Amino acid sequence: MDGNGRWAQARNLPRTEGHKAGEHSLFEVVDGCLEAGVEWLTVYAFSTENWRRPKDEVRFLINFNEEILLRRRDELNERGVRIRFIGRRDWRVPKRLIKRMDEASELTRHNRKLTFTIAFNYGGRAEIVDAVREIAASGVNPKKITEKTIAKHLYDAEMPDPDLVIRTSGEFRISNFLLWQLAYSELIFTDTPWPEFQREQLFAAIGDYQERERRFGGVDSGS
Numbered sequence: 001m002d003g004n005g006r007w008a009q010a011r012n013l014p015r016t017e018g019h020k021a022g023e024h025s026l027f028e029v030v031d032g033c034l035e036a037g038v039e040w041l042t043v044y045a046f047s048t049e050n051w052r053r054p055k056d057e058v059r060f061l062i063n064f065n066e067e068i069l070l071r072r073r074d075e076l077n078e079r080g081v082r083i084r085f086i087g088r089r090d091w092r093v094p095k096r097l098i099k100r101m102d103e104a105s106e107l108t109r110h111n112r113k114l115t116f117t118i119a120f121n122y123g124g125r126a127e128i129v130d131a132v133r134e135i136a137a138s139g140v141n142p143k144k145i146t147e148k149t150i151a152k153h154l155y156d157a158e159m160p161d162p163d164l165v166i167r168t169s170g171e172f173r174i175s176n177f178l179l180w181q182l183a184y185s186e187l188i189f190t191d192t193p194w195p196e197f198q199r200e201q202l203f204a205a206i207g208d209y210q211e212r213e214r215r216f217g218g219v220d221s222g223s
């Protein structure tokens with residue numbers, strides 16, 4: 001959900017106004033996924049690197065995430081959305097926010113229409129490190145470790161690898177997002193800043209994705 005800060009600054013607004021505008025985009029995208037029949041949506045809400053931002057912005061983002069969870073959880077629940085979280089639950093994540101995360105997951109755990117995963121205090125490398133630590137601690141024979149073993153120890157072992165990753169706001173980087181999972185994902189980079197990314201832009205990205213040919217390292221079945 002990149003570009004909130006720049007979108008706001010370009011309008012002489014504080015960066016936090018960009019995040020507020022980003023909430024509308026987020027729910028447009030949730031609606032768009034429900035309408036298009038997308039069953040898994042994962043958003044990068046706060047990275048392990050985002051703690052480096054000015055204190056006030058970090059505080060704002062934490063409170064904002066908590067507030068959105070409280071304000072929107074019932075509506076998401078009624079619409080069949082299952083809320084889940086990936087990321088490190090270390091000392092930096094306030095206990096109150098962890099409580100809200102657990103409440104939202106618990107409330108929506110039987111829903112299946114859309115699994116909406118929020119990456120909070122998430123880093124792709126940290127996720128792989130955490131998986132490796134768990135595997136090492138289990139005492140498994142190193143020769144028995146396969147790709148499946150690693151996948152089983154990621155934060156959400158049930159989450160399928162993404163078909164499509166969309167990065168907004170004109171940056172051409174992965175920035176530590178789902179490093180293991182996106183080995184074969186299709187990537188779309190758009191100049192649109194997150195606050196201007198609406199249902200229409202989502203559908204355009206899905207349309208682009210549908211035009212692509214995925215070979216997963218093999219050859220085209222038609223040739």
Ligand code: FPP
Pocket residue numbers: 001002003004005006007019022023026043044045046050061064065066068069118169
């Ligand atoms: C990146 O823009 C955006 C974020 C760091 C956070 C966005 C968070 C939300 C919209 C709320 C999500 C809440 C839930 C509960 C999922 P940026 O600040 O990096 O923009 P810039 O690159 O222009 O500076």
